[in-house]
Amino acid sequence: MHPLKTYDFLILSRDRIFDAVRPMTHEQYRHRFPYALVTIGATLTHMMVSEWYYFERFRGRPVPPYEQWEIQYEQPPVFGVVETKWREQQREIRAVIEAERDWNRRIEYDTFPDDDNKRFHIGATSGDILTQLALHEMHHRAQLLIMRRELLPSAPMVLDLDYNDLMYERRELK
Numbered sequence: 159m160h161p162l163k164t165y166d167f168l169i170l171s172r173d174r175i176f177d178a179v180r181p182m183t184h185e186q187y188r189h190r191f192p193y194a195l196v197t198i199g200a201t202l203t204h205m206m207v208s209e210w211y212y213f214e215r216f217r218g219r220p221v222p223p224y225e226q227w228e229i230q231y232e233q234p235p236v237f238g239v240v241e242t243k244w245r246e247q248q249r250e251i252r253a254v255i256e257a258e259r260d261w262n263r264r265i266e267y268d269t270f271p272d273d274d275n276k277r278f279h280i281g282a283t284s285g286d287i288l289t290q291l292a293l294h295e296m297h298h299r300a301q302l303l304i305m306r307r308e309l310l311p312s313a314p315m316v317l318d319l320d321y322n323d324l325m326y327e328r329r330e331l332k
Contacts, residue, residue, distance in 0.1 A: 159285075161187045161255050161258065161261060161285070161288050162255050162256055163325060164189060164288065164292055165251070165252055165288070166252075166323050167256050167292075167325050167326070168248075168291075168292060168295055169248055169252070170324045171193050171299070171319040171323075171324060172244070172248075172295075173315070173318075174316055174317050174319060175254075175299060175302060175303075176241050177238055177316075178303075178306055178313075178316045179198060179202065179302070179306070180201060180210060180237065180241070180307075182204075182224035182237070182306075182309070183311075184236070186198070186309050186310070187236070187237055187326065188234075189305075189309055191305055191308070193301075194298075194301040194305070195298070195300070195301070196232060197234065198302060198305050198306070198309075199235075199236075199237065199240070200231045200232065200234050201231075201301055201302050201303070201305070202234065202237070202240050202302070203229060203230075203231040203234035203235065203240055203296055204228070204231035204298065205246065205294070205298050205299075206229070206240055206243065206244045207227060207229055207230070207231060208291075209244075209247065209248075209251065209286070209291055209295070210247060210296060212287050212290060212291045212294075213251050213254060213287075213291075213309055215265060215267055215280075215287065216254065216265060216284060216287045218255060219286075221267075224270065225247075229243070236299055238326075255288065258284055260284065261284050261285035261288075262283050262285060263279065263283060263284040264282075264283060265280075265281070265282050265283065266279065266280065266281045266282075267279075267280050268280070288295075299319065303323075
């Protein structure tokens, strides 16, 4: 697996999600669903702040308690803010991935208390963190596409988001 290429795939497929969400009305962006993270806005925001969180841990930086985070998914900003902030964030994170030389580097941290007031010591590799980031985003991207389909059943499908469609070299055979 090539870490930078994996992240570039996330950026390209994320662009297609942005293109699919951008034309939505504010009401559609905040429409409540009885599953997942409830709204498209909350889901996108959760994906963005989770990426930030993973890479703060990746860089060995302390992460403040969730209540102190600048952006929280329960009160998602408007789409334009999420898109702008995430594009800025992805440039920084891409540079961090490009600079990483040891994908087996050990990363350890202690969690904040969960809903049951339990804390954990987490141990993973830098490669594990990137894998979690990619798979976490794919999980929530699927939820977003379902939400969009329910809101806009007659809208065109989002273009293919498969890795091979976006990342493989292709040349047409004659």
